[in-house]
Amino acid sequence: MPSTTVVEMERKFDVKEGAAVPRLKDLPGVARVDEPARQRLEAEYFDTVDLRLAPQQITLRRRTGGSDAGWHLKLPAGPGERNEYLEPLGQDGGGVPEPLLRLIRVHVRDSALTVVARLSTKRTVYRLRNKKGNVMAEFSDDQVHAETLVPRPSSQHWREWELELTGGPRTLLDAGQGLLAKAGLRPAPESSKLVRALGKNLPGAYPALPARLKGSGGDVLLTYLAGQTHALTEQDPRVRLDEHDGVHKMRVATRKIRSVLATYLKLFKDTGTAKRCAVS
Structure with missing residues (x-):
């Protein structure tokens, strides 16, 4: 760990270059802003x-x-x-x-x-403190x-x-975004x-799974499988860290993948591989 x-x-x-740092003391709950620290x-x-x-x-x-x-x-x-x-x-x-x-x-x-x-x-770091002197946030x-x-x-x-x-x-983040939006x-x-x-140069990530799948059967199937594969890999570090619900969510994604492969086996060119995945 x-x-x-x-x-x-x-x-x-x-x-942009030359832009002045806003009045950070105007943010709610901020009583004092430290002198800037350079790193x-x-x-x-x-x-x-x-x-x-x-x-x-x-x-x-x-x-x-x-x-x-x-x-x-x-x-x-x-x-x-x-x-x-x-x-x-x-x-x-x-x-x-x-x-x-x-x-x-x-x-x-x-x-x-x-x-x-x-x-x-x-x-250049500006530390934002409340009335008790505690640091609430850092503006860099x-x-x-x-x-x-x-x-x-x-x-x-x-x-x-x-x-x-x-x-x-x-x-405080929302207030900061509002201040800068002004x-x-x-x-x-x-x-x-x-x-x-x-x-x-950044490659594409796993495609997001839309609320309603459209297109040919193959396209819909691949999109769904990509979404569940992403869900599966997303849980891997949580399982390794022994986080709550990590194993359960990984099992759910695995069952969904296995169910789709078993149900739509005929749509796969390599049915042997798909079948092994479906029953494993």
């Missing part, structure tokens, strides 16, 4: 050469600098949330820590993990330089703002810096 686990709740915003963050992002993690909104990085230097694995946990698992830095070239590797094994199998991007970030003003290594080398630079909860209520800013469409850096 990873050394540390946290739930990350944040909002990212696209921002230099250097991160290497790991994935397979064919990028099996990034399309699933999974990021694995080794980062130095800041208050949380180390290995970070982020898995999607819901709208605007990610579960973050941390391990110590270790030695350069020491490889991905085994506790983190176990949680992504379902995606990468035995494929090698390699550095697919390097990001250098100049960060980031200048990001990204170098991607796959499928071909490229580089880019951008500026973004992040508002991340550290103890405050979720409503300044003409909108949430960033990308879920992570790595996704933004990869851009058009």
